[in-house]
Amino acid sequence: MYSEKVMDHFQNPRNVGEIENASGVGTVGNAKCGDIMRIYFDIDDNQVIQDVKFKTFGCGAAVATSSMATELVKGKTIYEALQVTNKAVMEALDGLPPVKVHCSLLAEEAIHAALWDYAEKNGIKIEGLEKPKSDISEHEEEEDY
């Protein structure tokens, strides 16, 4: 069902983790649909993404697209990162099954959400960046087991 690249990025995801005091954090998706992606950026004074980390709740494709998306934006300027589309992520993974295309959209949105957060924190406007469409809604009540 999945390409070798997808399986590789699922089995050995790159850049999993968190960044404390990140320059920008974006969380998209919701638990109801079964996919949540969070991307952390460490962006330097020259607007270059020095480090990137992610956390994902979701299927194999969701994990793999998050991993690939972080690879594609690492070391790039924020404007280069903005150009990373879901299509680019999918191509880099040698494709996704049709039902999983939404996972790659989520990866693109997560990048945008993290950039938006960075722009807001720094009081700047990133040309071409729109406010991300989906953001995580407040969690439903946590349940104890």
Added chain:
Amino acid sequence: MDRFVYLDHAATTATRPEVVEEMLPYFTEKFGNPSSIYSFSSQNKDAIVNARRIIGDSLGTDAANIYFTAGGSESDNWALKETARTYASKGKHIITTKIEHHAILHTCEFLEKEGYEVTYVGVDEHGIVKLDELKAAIRPDTILISVMFANNEIGTIQPIKEIGAIAREHGVLFHTDAVQAYGQLPINVDDMNIDMLSASGHKLNGPKGVGFLYIRKGIKIRNLIHGGAQERARRAGTENVPGIVGLGKAVEIAFATMEERTKKEIELRNYLIDRVMAEIPYTRVNGHIDKRLPNNANFSFQFIEGESLLIMLDMAGVCASSGSACTSGSLDPSHVLLAIGLPHEIAHGSLRLTLGDENTKEEIDYVIDNLKDIVQRLRDMSPLYEDFIKKSR
């Protein structure tokens, strides 16, 4: 050496070698059409009679009430569609439950489009049908109640005898989809007031593509498959003789070994549940603790998603299944897990492990050891877990 542990017996089972052996001659030397007049074919007729007798005996009924089909889905389709059509003049209302297999639910949706009304009765948090709701749903124009014997996902066993009594009391026909229960639980169709019962061969170590519908004597539902006069003119099509022979043999073995086999499965299943619950935090068991199929365990692991879990288990050589959306091809997780009241994100993180008699304690330990690591790995990757840990600090 690569491990292979099969814990998905509710999906399908291996055909037993003794069953295959019994079937083989009916592909080659005994290939005759049972409907033919010459003596060469009479042995095929006899083989079908024998299988029908075994199955009739297993349900405490006359062999004449057993009709062979191409499997559980056909049996369900036949029972529902043709009861609906045959009894349409009496009424067009059917009662079923929210946790049925899709062979029932999608057939009901089809009938709704044809002008029938269907009431989907709810279940409690363990997955047991709410009998008061069921009783309240019965109307003068209700023609059929269809409730599964035991659920395929969470294994919950329904109070079939009571439901049968309710149906009988109201003069409504009662069908049960026993695809998961047949061969695992004792069933007596007269005791339990069952009017129709669907079962399948491949869930009890028989072949795929064969099953049967039990129809109580005197119930005259129409044919689903029209054509020749096979199955006393009620189900057309040249009999799947090797399949029917295999089904008969599988049923014979399943019922002869039921007590011992299910006792062993229950022990192993309880060991599995106890270890998982003791060693993996933020986990719940789905389904009823006692009223469940001997071989079924179903868990929800908070903060993680089922498909990821299945892929990682697969990499460890473990075959399992999940009720997550990603495994169902839709965006919604399992209708069964939602019906027992689980929130979406908990339903997404479900895992079903169903045992068979070849599974060993050593295999279960191997699976749990791997499962622990995998769940932790996925949680370490999960933003939901991160939020939960930060909140509880």
